[in-house]
Amino acid sequence: MNGAVATVGRDLGRILEALGGLMLISLVLPIVWGEYFALPALLVSAFVPLGIGWVLYRRFEGAEAPGRFHGMIVAASGWFSVGIFGSLPFLLIAWSVQLGVPGFTTPAQTATLAAFTEPLNAIFESMSGFTGTGLTMTDNEEVLPRTLQWWRTFTEWIGGVGVIVLTTAILSRPGSGSLTLYESEARSKKIHPSIVSTVRTIWWIFILFTFGSILALWLAGMPIWGAINHGMTGLATGGFSITDNSIATYDSVAIDFVLIPIMLLGSIAFPVHYLILQGDLRNFYSDLQTRWVFGYMGVGSALLWAFLYFAGPYETPFAALRYGLFQFVSAATCTGFQTAVDATNIALGRWPSYAQLTVAFGMFVGGAAGSTAGGIKLIRGLTLVKGIRYQIADVFYPESAVRRLEINGRRLNEKEASREFMEAAIIVVLWSTFLVVGTFLLLLTLPSGEYSLANVVFEVASAQGNVGLSSGITGPESLPAIGKIAFLFHMWIGRLEIIPVLVMLRTIFKRGGLYQ
């Protein structure tokens, strides 16, 4: 037996067991809300991954410890499997209501819930949740059973922690913005020497921030059920909502402005949060990525405000500021909460094209590496810009000159600079390539003339950047099956920063077996 298969199988088994455990924990919800009809469906949903995970783990229990390549394959296959098996609660609860459960009173079926009787829609919702995207197959979240509202929220919250662990503890490497955070001369030390203690540290910070977010939203006037759900999905920069019109439902200035720092918290690297919580407040400005989170979001929001006020649809400076600031931060942190909807103001899809593309640019860049945000990540964008400047300036120096590239307090020699520049460039090129391919595919499959190019680019960037803002294309009826499958792929590669997925696919298709 291939040793790599055993290692991956063992770890995949653990992930599936954990997924089953999360579903068992969620059994509390139908009991609390009196949705007893959801209990059998949730139980069955839990036992499937638990059973498969248990078999895998027992079968490969003695496998060798994973290396970096195993880590990539486990991450890629794990996220994919969790997306597939995580769809079971959607599918089975929808069918429970559709067919009725003997011995239980079931509510009337709704069009929203009925959409999940289609397996592809259920998988889409689950993948959207676990990747922290927030694009949805529901057309009115309010009518979903509370159990499913919770499961959507929980998938994003767990996915948020998962991606921080992935980037800070498993895939951390020079240039990714994770390892570099620890290694920087300005940093004191690694978060902790071992992965286990790093994961523990991430957990307590994330849980503490979640409590704070929930209470802040509640104090701003949101009902507690909404505050729990939006606090969790806001911090995880996921963006699932429990209301039909996302955050616009509340139409509250206070809630809009409380959510902005919550989304920003999620888009700052968690190693930096750790240092700040230890009392090192200088990291707010001394850390390159954190400085740029504020700088670039400030500039982007100001630009969007100008577009929306001087040349756009809003009549007052405050309205343009309120919606422009919120939507740019929501996009650039890759959260995807929406306040610009027709019910209260002007829908994002009806904003001028240049305003939509400004928001799409925010989605493309994303937040800090080591955070819950998506996109190419700030550190890569900055490495690329500094690297290009470095390469061009090279022409003006003599061959014998010894030059250094300075990034985030680290002075890189020529070899290191080239390696980090190349890594950033590869990610950006791949990201852009998949964006273009996805746009072509969607243009081919959507009814012609119904959506503009800006709409389509916006939607694909939203899926791949794990953002969740929609120009109106995504929906159970409006998005064709091919588009849904393509979006599943975009969300998956976007969350894993492309490379682990390509490594996994290469090992499967080219080698006919796992990495040896």
Add this chain to the structure above:
Amino acid sequence: MKLGDLPIVSTVFEAGADDRVFDSLLLLGPLVIGLVIVLNRSLVTETLAIVYLGVFVTYVLYRGIR
């Protein structure tokens, strides 16, 4: 028996922040949210929520300044 010997408390103290204030906030968070759920919006629950957030922000600033 010390407070730190209780089952959930000992787990939080062991796996948590290694800081009594943050650990206490981790333990009290679910209690405050639970009270909000049970008692709804009232002067008591609003005060508790404000105090919780206030302690967190003040403590972070205090650690940064000291």
